[in-house]
Amino acid sequence: MNFLYELKSFIFPKNVLNFNTASPVHPTSRGIPVPTVKLKEGSKSLSVSAEVCPTKAIQIVSETEVRFDYGKCLQCGLCTECSDGKLRNSGFIYTFALSRDELKVTYISGRMEKVSDLPFPLTANQLKFRELTKKRGFLYREVAAAGNNTVESELNASFNSVFDSEREGVRCVASPKHADAIVFSGPVGKNMVAPLETAWEVIAEPKALIACGTEAVSGGLFPMGKRPAEPDLYISGDPPRPDVILQGFRLLMGRFSFRFQEALHKILENE
Template sequence: MSLLLETFLNLIRKPVTRVEKDFFLPANHNLESTPLVQAPIAKFARGIPAFIGNNYKDLKLNADKELKEIIGNPGKNSWVSCKECSICAEVCPTNAIRSDEINLQIDYGACLQCGLCVDECPSKNLVNSGFVDVYSDNRSELVVDYNKEKFEPSFHSENSSDSEYLEFKEKIGNKGFNFREVCAGSNTGVEWELGACYNNVFDMESIGVRAVASPKHADVLLIAGSMTDAMIKPSKLAWDTMPSPKLIVAIGTDAVQSASQNTEMYPHTPGYWIAGDPPRPDTIVRAFRTLMGRSHFKFRLAWHSYLQEKNKELSK
């Protein structure tokens, strides 16, 4: 009965694309003056792992002796139990985590959001965040370094300086764009989620984003999958057919990671990156809104804001 009720409510629910107040922004709006959009936390999703521990409660400790003197037994949620551990890096199926005694680096662009690192973490300093909005115009923006000693991330947000990307942004403004999707070795997860973007709940066409059959009519080439040998030539042919200015968007964790490591297999370096295995429909819609300039979202700033909120919770 509850499933039938939920189905009926979905039929009359307003599209998520109409919820945010900044849906209609003037063509000449100043994006920098637009408040940053905070990513909503997905209630029933694992999301990317957050590196948080007791030392995040402003316990600025860097020695076992000091730790024992102040809080007694270090316990399992402390730098002492984490600094020599690298289990999270060992179990990560995509090698998205790198760990040494002091630093922990997580490449959220390569993260499957599978939760294995959280499940296997013996100190429980890694937690599922429910944070699923992992996209940026700068690939390095999706890589975050943490200090194991203080449980603090290192952030430095940068905008893309690619001239072709900036020319593309100027062309589309906030009007919308057409895309042609290429399945370059994808497991079809991305394709299913793209299809869901056009149902009555997400209604992506209402923000001006349309799928087209021919790359001749496309502004954006969406590439999903790890780029198999058989798809190198078709991808290049599709890219060469598109009118300029144009943009490649790597969508899905496999495409993001593949395009980072095997750039020579792609017709052009992607100018926009959307991670997730696969990314959810609402994440895709918000990513495209940001690409068009209808939302002001920065991954690292939004992630930093989330960690600060977690810090407040732990400090209570």
């Protein structure tokens, strides 16, 4: 039986995720909530959704304007259930960006504001990190900064044969002294401020700080603790899937051309 299985794996193509054809919308995931055409009737009636949101990711600005902070969103779907059809789960899961503001989206009368088509301005550190890692990939030390281990589970899964992180040259190492980047999860509880800072300090320049998971991006359900620096990459989701994490890493290395707001705008406008 084992022999037949081995033979099958030689004959049939490998079941490895193809990054170039992977979609930001996943058919079986809830993804982030987005407005439906019904929101044109007015956003004030979304007050129940805003109230029920456990992380207060929805802000109703006026009768016509509503703001979503997808860096706070757990993708739990609670807001859509009580929105009287004005919100829906989009299945959009690529909630990662090189700046925190990119994850904040404003909808006017149910339509997403037009996004800038200018190239994203990278910080000096992001540019240097890109130069270092575009060809060779990077090594990271993971720091669980008061998280709940879900991000760690997904990071573990990113090394399995479906996602295969190492084909991108991305590997987890035991010591920050051997790392190019820190990937941290959790809202950085007070007991984890110093360990995270120490891990960050010992890495040589250029280096990158990667906030992985909604808690690391915004605190999520908890107050956000002190980070050693402004992250170079924010990957939201509670937890983000392995393919989302890896696409985020590819964006940071300059191997994937992606802007969160641009991709979301395109998908919503084409519906």
